[in-house]
Amino acid sequence: MPAPTRSRNADLLAAYGRCRSTANRNAVVHANLPLVWRLAREESRRSGHPFEDLVQVGCLGLIRAVERYEARHGTTLSTAACPWIRGAMRHYLRDRCRPLSGSHHLLELVARGQRLQQQRQHEGLEPLAPEALAQALGTTAERWREGLQLQRGLRLVSLDQPQGSAEGESLVELLPAPAWEGDDDGAGGYGAALRWEQRRRLWRGLKGLDRSQRRLVLGRLLLRRSWRELGRPLGLSGKVSQRRCQRALALLRQRLLEGDQLGNQAGNQTSPSPWASSIASTAASSV
Incomplete structure (x- = not known):
């Protein structure tokens, strides 16, 4: 059965608009069944559910779309009906079909x-x-x-469902943190995510320094070079390069703490997060 032409659909909808009888409505539905079949094939491939069942449910969605369609909004029936048809199919799959199967x-x-x-x-x-x-x-x-x-x-439960223990723990609190490659500190995936956030915040603070300050800080902390080695490319003595690096670290520490305080105010927290202070203190103690 081919899809109706636009003029044919317009004539059927006009007849249904003049007389909203069941026969006129069913004529519109019957003419637009290819739309239901196309969406049912898509949902059947996606979910593995039988095509025929989805067609039956999709027809109910098409009926509701035809009954609520208003041409004055400037949209075609197919555009207006697709959400109704697809929504009816997915509600059916959600409410009546098992996401897991067994014997x-x-x-x-x-x-x-x-x-x-x-x-x-x-x-x-x-x-x-x-x-x-x-x-x-x-x-x-x-x-x-x-x-x-x-x-x-096969029974689905919410991860937020309490387990009835004295502490009121939920299922999500009992799940172990996923182990990430390279996690040797026992913190699991949460530790890796925290370290990533720390590196991101630290690099943002480093970008606020000028180029010579970044070279001093990174050369000292990452490459472990001496003050004389760091000062030689900049034409500085060891003492001067040390003082400049200490001033850069103090500025970095101040910016990290200020950024953390701004984040706390935006999140309505009353105390600063300990990790921002830890980053700055670790960097300063490495000099």
């Missing part, structure tokens, strides 16, 4: 066991023990426990 037979076994337990509860009977329940279902206790583990594994 269908195990999940069906657990469902049968839960229905049996509910039936006994309605009849006023005591729930069966796992071994007795497995025997009633015609399976082994080990397979029943495997099914329960699969069901728990």
Whole structure:
């Protein structure tokens, strides 16, 4: 079925605008089904869900789009309908489809066991023990426990959900920090991120110095050169190069602390972050 021409679509929409009957609405929907098919193919490739199910849901989105479409806004029906169709499909995938999958037979076994337990509860009977329940279902206790583990594994929970401990820890607080290559201080990925931020802030402060000051600071801290070696290219003595480097480090320390204070004021913090002072103090102690 080919997509309708613009004039054909305009005629169908005009007829629906004059008489908003179900027949006129369905004529517009039927003419624009190729749009639903195209979006359903895209979503089916993306999600792996059957094409036919997505077409059915997409048709509902197209119906809602046709009922709310107003030509006076200057947009075509296809432009206005795409968000409705795609949104209906993705809401369906979000609410009814599992993002994780497992053995269908195990999940069906657990469902049968839960229905049996509910039936006994309605009849006023005591729930069966796992071994007795497995025997009633015609399976082994080990397979029943495997099914329960699969069901728990497929259940989605929020990382912010508290675990009921005295400290009120959430799941995200219990996750270990990812280990980054080169992390030897035990800080994990958080330590690497912190060091990256420190280097970024330190380099921003260094860019505020003039070229000769940067050469002195970097030559002393990174290359570990003597004061005489640092002063020779600049035509300075060892004492003068040392004094200039100390003044540059004092200026760098002041700028780091001022930048940290500005960040604290913007973030409504009451005390400076300790790492900015640590950077400046470490740099000054290395001279």
